[in-house]
Amino acid sequence: MGEAIYWYAVASVLLFFKMFAVSAYQGFYRIGKMTFKTPEDAAFVGRAAAGEELPQVQRAARAWLNDLENIPIFLALGVAYVWVGASPGAAAWLFLTFTGARYLHTVFYLSGLQPWRTVAYAVGVVCLFGMSVQIILALP
Template structure:
C-alpha cells in the first residue's frame, strides 16, 4: 500500500499541516507584538534608541513565547508519532479522532494560555494532547510487537 492509498496518512497530512501552521502563527504573533511594543531580545534588532532590549520586559510577549515553546515540546512529538501511527494502518476513524483531538487540544491550550484562563484549563488541554500522543505511541509499539 502506498502513502497515497493510505487514508489515515492523508488525514495525518491534513492535521500535521494545520497543527504546524498553528504553531508557526505564534512566532509571527510574537514578532508583531515585539514590533508593536518596541521590545526586542537583541540589541541589533532595536528599532530606535528608545527600544527596550532584554528578557521579561513585556509580560504578554513572554507569555506568547512560553506558549510557542510549549507547542514545540508537544507538536514535534505529535508529528513523529502521527506519521508512524498512520503507517501502522490504523482504522481511519481511530486515526482521525487522534489527530482531530490533538489539534483541538493545542488550539484550546493556546486560547487558555494567551487569554489567560484560570487553571486547570491549560493543564487539562495539555493532558488531553499528551494522552493522544501516548495512545498513538502505544499503537505503534503494539504494532511492532505483534
C-alpha cells in the same frame, strides 16, 4: 492516499499554522510596542534594547516551548502510526483531537486560563497515548 495519511497531513499543516501564529503574535507585540530585547532589532527601529521581553512575548515564548515538547512527539508517532498501518478510523479522531487540544492549549496559555490550559494539555497527552496503543496493536 490512505485515510490515516490524509488526517496526519491535515493535522501537521494545522499545527504549523498554529505555531506560525504564535510567532506572529510575538512579532505583533514587539512591533506594536516598538520594544525589542535584541540590540540589532532595537537599533533597526532607532530604539535602545529592552531589558526584558514584553509579558505577552514571554508568555507566547513559553507556549512555543510547550509546543516544542509535544508537537515533535506527535509528528514522530504520526509517522509510526501511518507506517505500521494503525487504525485508519481512529486516526481522524486522534490526530484532530490532538491538534484541537494544542490550539486550545495555546489560546488558554496566552489568556492565562487555568485549569483549562492543563485540561487541553491533558487531552493532547491522552491522544499521544492513544496513538501509541494503536501503533502497538498494529504491530505483528
